[in-house]
Amino acid sequence: MEASIIKADGNSSFLLSGFKLSLINALRRAIINSVETLAIEDITIFKNTSSMYDEVLASRLGLVPIKTIPELSKSKKEISFKLKETGPKAVHASDLIPSDKDLVPVYPDMLLVNLREGESLELEAKAVFGSGKDHVKFSPAHVSYHFYPIIDIKKGGVKGAATIASLCPVNILEGSGETLSVKKGMTQECILCKACEDYAGAENIKISSDSDKVVFELDNWGQLGNEEIFKQAFDNLSDELNDLEKKI
Ligand code: SF4
Numbered sequence: 267m268e269a270s271i272i273k274a275d276g277n278s279s280f281l282l283s284g285f286k287l288s289l290i291n292a293l294r295r296a297i298i299n300s301v302e303t304l305a306i307e308d309i310t311i312f313k314n315t316s317s318m319y320d321e322v323l324a325s326r327l328g329l330v331p332i333k334t335i336p337e338l339s340k341s342k343k344e345i346s347f348k349l350k351e352t353g354p355k356a357v358h359a360s361d362l363i364p365s366d367k368d369l370v371p372v373y374p375d376m377l378l379v380n381l382r383e384g385e386s387l388e389l390e391a392k393a394v395f396g397s398g399k400d401h402v403k404f405s406p407a408h409v410s411y412h413f414y415p416i417i418d419i420k421k422g423g424v425k426g427a428a429t430i431a432s433l434c435p436v437n438i439l440e441g442s443g444e445t446l447s448v449k450k451g452m453t454q455e456c457i458l459c460k461a462c463e464d465y466a467g468a469e470n471i472k473i474s475s476d477s478d479k480v481v482f483e484l485d486n487w488g489q490l491g492n493e494e495i496f497k498q499a500f501d502n503l504s505d506e507l508n509d510l511e512k513k514i
Contacts, residue, residue: 309390
């Protein structure tokens with residue numbers, strides 16, 4: 267079994283070779299469901315004269331990703347945010363004042379509500395640790411995987427190469443005249459939609475996949491770094507497997 271990094275920025279992808287699909291899916295589920303992050307859970311609204319209902323506002327606040335320091339989950343320290351604003355003003359996530367200056371919203375420009383002249387908002391929100399099992403707002407990332415694509419293109423003589431390239435939804439093909447090719451290092455980005463093959467015909471371009479190789483994609487929401495996400499997911503998965511072994 268081999269694993270390597272294809273891309274390691276916020277949205278990362280990894281190439282896994284020789285792994286069982288059941289293991290890859292177990293890792294995906296462990297990341298989505300078991301990794302702990304912070305999210306707003308309890309909200310006390312003292313005043314809300316905006317056009318947004320309390321319930322909608324509460325739902326929006328719950329979905330604000332918050333930078334998470336995992337060590338804090340063991341402390342009993344309360345983590346809260348205060349918000350007091352008067353319109354006219356566009357209220358953003360950055361207007362939430364945290365009780366701990368390190369636990370800030372990941373995306374400060376996230377719009378919460380627009381206050382018009384004379385409208386005001388005052389609330390206090392409590393953040394807690396949880397996992398995707400409790401609510402999706404705690405999930406640290408969107409995780410998916412697909413087989414490694416094989417793109418087999420006829421050498422020359424592909425009519426309408428530029429048009430075929432323009433059909434690719436992930437823009438990995440380039441074409442001019444009757445020559446069509448995959449942009450350098452972009453094969454793994456293919457989503458196997460077969461739009462190119464349907465248009466050009468299988469005699470010109472054939473799309474298939476290598477079932478022994480998987481592209482594992484992790485779109486991190488930003489509460490935790492990738493390293494911490496994988497560490498927690500592997501620890502939790504291993505605990506669950508140990509528990510299962512004891513029971514059978
Ligand atoms: S199968 Fe879809 S994503 Fe892949 S190269 Fe063809 S058009 Fe692009």
